[in-house]
Amino acid sequence: MNMKNSNNKVFLDFEPISRRLIITPLKSFYQALLDSNIQINSLCGGKGTCGKCKVQVQKGIEYLNDPTNSEKKFLTQEELNNGWRLACQAEVKKESLEELKKLPPPQIRVYLPEDLLLEDFKILTSSKGRKVSLNPNVRKFSIEIEAPTLDDPIPDFERTIKELIKSNLINNENINISLTTLRKLPSILRNKKKRITLTLLDDKEIIDCELNEEINNNFGIAIDIGTTTIVGYLINLNDGKIYAVSSLLNPQTAFGEDVITRITYVKDNENGLNQLQDAVIRALNSIIMKACNKARVSANQIYEATIVGNSVMHHLFLGINPINIGLSPYVPAIQRNTNFKAKELNLKINPEANIHVLPVIAGFVGADTIGVILASEIHEQDELTLAIDIGTNGEIIIGNSNVLATGSCAAGSALEGSHIKNGMRAAGGAIDTIKINPDDLSVSYTTIKNKKPIGICGSGLIDAVAEMLRAKIISRSGSFNKALFDNERFIVKDKHVEFIIAKKDETGTGQHVSLTQEDIREIQMAKGAFYSGMRIIMNYLKSKHEKDLEIKQIFLAGAFGNYIKKENAKFIGMIPDLPDDKIYQIGNAAGLGAQYCLMNKNYRKKAMTLLNKIEYVEIATKQEFQKEFAEAMYFPHMKLEYFPSLSIYKEIPRR
């Protein structure tokens, strides 16, 4: 990957497909999508007369043209207030261009409702336009099979195999057939139509036969089971196109917000494992149903699913007790990839479909990390690359074409808003960007969907801390600056101190949205965990491989990684001090890795090969961990020399 986020370009991010486009002023979003071969449902072809192409601008609406007459006709005032536009009408104002170029991406973020989507699949992470070549594990054939005669009484299945070989569709006789398909075969062969369609899994087993000639009803679904969110990508395996994207909150959150509380739930409740497995399977079935409805695809024609998730999600999905992941030495039940039948897991796709679960690396570095590596190709980079996947868990990968190491840091879920007084997920009403005026400590902010603020999400928290540092509201050790306590934005009661980000008269709750001293500590611990984790893996690589290894570029993965301001993540010392144009926001790379494995089975081999290359570093048990973690708690770090570019820190008090 070699992604240049030059400041001379304006980026338009489409979600949830995590597609970033470069936009030219006066070109409609619809056209920009079309130019990138992303077709969306529109009856009028972009003329503004059907009103179908509704999208929601979540960020940067101020840089767009005003709603057109066509939009005023098809959208209600409330929709307009909430940022809804027609993709064929919305465009960037020419006069916004210079201002936009000064901002780091994403400058404009647009929500593309999933039912609009009928798009060609391209890789999020690539500016080279690299496509994954199709080499799916499921193939569909339409063949004509002659009826048997007394002189040629070859049994049904053997006649089918013979025809497949004759047509060069398979090259040997060693093909099995699933029992359910075998039961269907005789009557399908004897229908009046001679052509039938066969579905072959892994060049080994015929798993479906149908009475038609339609080989293009050949679908797979790639699913990323996040601790918090589950996303499914319904993909046609013959053309590689995404037919639908569908997502849900992981219903396991009801049993515990992070993996440790879920493990504890399984431990403490006799039926806990079943409950958690049932919850995730039900969620997957609901995602599958939604995706199928959107794309008008029969779930029975989904013949494969590829699954990524962290090790605990992996175990719970497969119904394996994850308790040992939570206990030293934190080993999973299995590392390699697994292939089971859909019916064994009660997934409501074709019962004979293959469920391919990507391999995990260790107890706290799961199949999602394998997905990130596959999608971002860290293992093929020339330059040593740091990738961090910022989700409910924090995974760190450092590598290039020579070395590859991973570890997990107890980043907690502070950056997802947990354990933060006014923290929240990135949903409507979340403050996602913050600016503080150092002179009067006045705060300006934006919120998701432009709703009244009700809390602060991760990118807002990082902005807040960075801005509070710049305004000297907090010291490098994270303590509030007592000299400013008389500012109206401070609430000080005994030892309890808060800094108000949004005053109660501005908020949706009628309460201040503020950050407390404890909140700052949580964020310090989270960012300290990432940085010290990175340091420990680097120490390991240097001692084991080359002394002079140096990180040259950074990939920020995860939906969250896409939305934080890079310079602020660096400013608070969460990531090393590299130029902004060496820091890439690569989106949901874990889910992308699952898509790659679905579209091209060679990626599965690659994943297994990676297991031999990857070195796992158990960060928290390393001798130097306490010292590294303590030093990294400082903003940006106790050792300022690690962040030479941040000269402003010379003015910020250490304590």
Add this chain to the structure above:
Amino acid sequence: MNMKNSNNKVFLDFEPISRRLIITPLKSFYQALLDSNIQINSLCGGKGTCGKCKVQVQKGIEYLNDPTNSEKKFLTQEELNNGWRLACQAEVKKESLEELKKLPPPQIRVYLPEDLLLEDFKILTSSKGRKVSLNPNVRKFSIEIEAPTLDDPIPDFERTIKELIKSNLINNENINISLTTLRKLPSILRNKKKRITLTLLDDKEIIDCELNEEINNNFGIAIDIGTTTIVGYLINLNDGKIYAVSSLLNPQTAFGEDVITRITYVKDNENGLNQLQDAVIRALNSIIMKACNKARVSANQIYEATIVGNSVMHHLFLGINPINIGLSPYVPAIQRNTNFKAKELNLKINPEANIHVLPVIAGFVGADTIGVILASEIHEQDELTLAIDIGTNGEIIIGNSNVLATGSCAAGSALEGSHIKNGMRAAGGAIDTIKINPDDLSVSYTTIKNKKPIGICGSGLIDAVAEMLRAKIISRSGSFNKALFDNERFIVKDKHVEFIIAKKDETGTGQHVSLTQEDIREIQMAKGAFYSGMRIIMNYLKSKHEKDLEIKQIFLAGAFGNYIKKENAKFIGMIPDLPDDKIYQIGNAAGLGAQYCLMNKNYRKKAMTLLNKIEYVEIATKQEFQKEFAEAMYFPHMKLEYFPSLSIYKEIPRR
């Protein structure tokens, strides 16, 4: 096979294990079994003090010693009347020896109740004492697996694989694990005992893990699904011993006695296929349960089943509609062997167990025929061999190490007693041997279990017809001899004629047991079908291969094949005119083939290789069939020159 049934030996047949022993006078049955390494349950070790070794003499009890005091103590008078003896007390009287030697085998037949059986497995068909070498598809290992540590945090499954490789139990890492086993593995590995037992299927998949060191609880079951009877052999896969034999009437008989009526049932009843499949699966589960109870084996430790049956039984067992087998060109849905999981077929053994169904040859030559070939090794004989499997269907095999052809003849089930006025299965009260005095037409007979006669079974029917021919009661064309109608044994009413075998005052029903003209026709058709079928296959082989091919030996397979008098089968022209010592009764060879495949997986490959060698001859559609069949309806055949040894026929009128 090279089985010499010399008339100088006395044979003792044990059923249902189909084991034939050569017996010496004054040696107890118990001792004879022990000498052949067949252990039976006995507490006193053959001293006659425990009364456990009860067996039932079904044939030839008149040649044995009188019941001893010990037997009078342990057996009721009714039991003694019904032929029950203690195996440790019963022996052949010395004075019977010369008389016995004059009779063809089986001279003495003994029922060995299945709960007595705990026997070493030996091959029924071999006088060379050849054993099948053990090479089962399921292996059990007991291994010790070290706990993981922080320095060696290998996941559970990978640690297990590593240990198996280190211990040279497997030679590569490409082993899968079933989902249910994977779910059990972590907790079993963490129990205090370090040793665990793993079950490996086909060197590919771990299908069980247990917390013990017992590798010998490794069982398989070979099942012969006959149209009428189902037999299961529970075999230990580590020592090859049969632990239990269990059998049941095929409950599908309730839906139709032969395969054609069952196909019709499926055709005419919407739910017919399910009903018939459920019936056979329930029967198998009942056989499995009985066998497990007898042998005190946990059904969960049965890891494989091998199945034989004709093509219709094969389809119904797998839940495949057999309708096309009944329609020209009579092709089955699949020919090759199949492997499905027990759970897919609802068989109540280990859910992950493999169900291996042997391949079928054609619509009317099924997996049972493959079993017969494997067990009798026709394909390895030097001499051209005719094998006929006389069950509800008649299969014909002709072959040697060069050629191999099969066909099926519509023998009907006359020889099983169907369509015969007083026909019945070989059960208690069935007349099984018949002699007719040519001077006064008086009849002597024996019955199974020495009960009052209630009908005639197959061997009795063959005896009856042969004896009626010898006594000139019927002509070579099968018509009753009107000159004898005034004999008291004839009942003549208008055109209806019967010949009384057992008079009503002798029978258990109070009615005559007799044979009608129509009964004679049924038997003519059955025997004519076998002989003409054999002729047609021979014609085929001669035209296709060598002109001067000649049948040199005959194998009679099937339980029934074991009980008919060879010379009478030949006398009525059911089988070619070969010396008695070239005619071998090989018992349930189909079931034996299933046992071979269970004990040694190489036999499965052999079966698949056979498919390439076997030529299938569609007998009934051959041009010459009508002529051959019409000629073969005569006793022994229209062309007497085919039976040169039967000079007596010169005296029997043709019509």
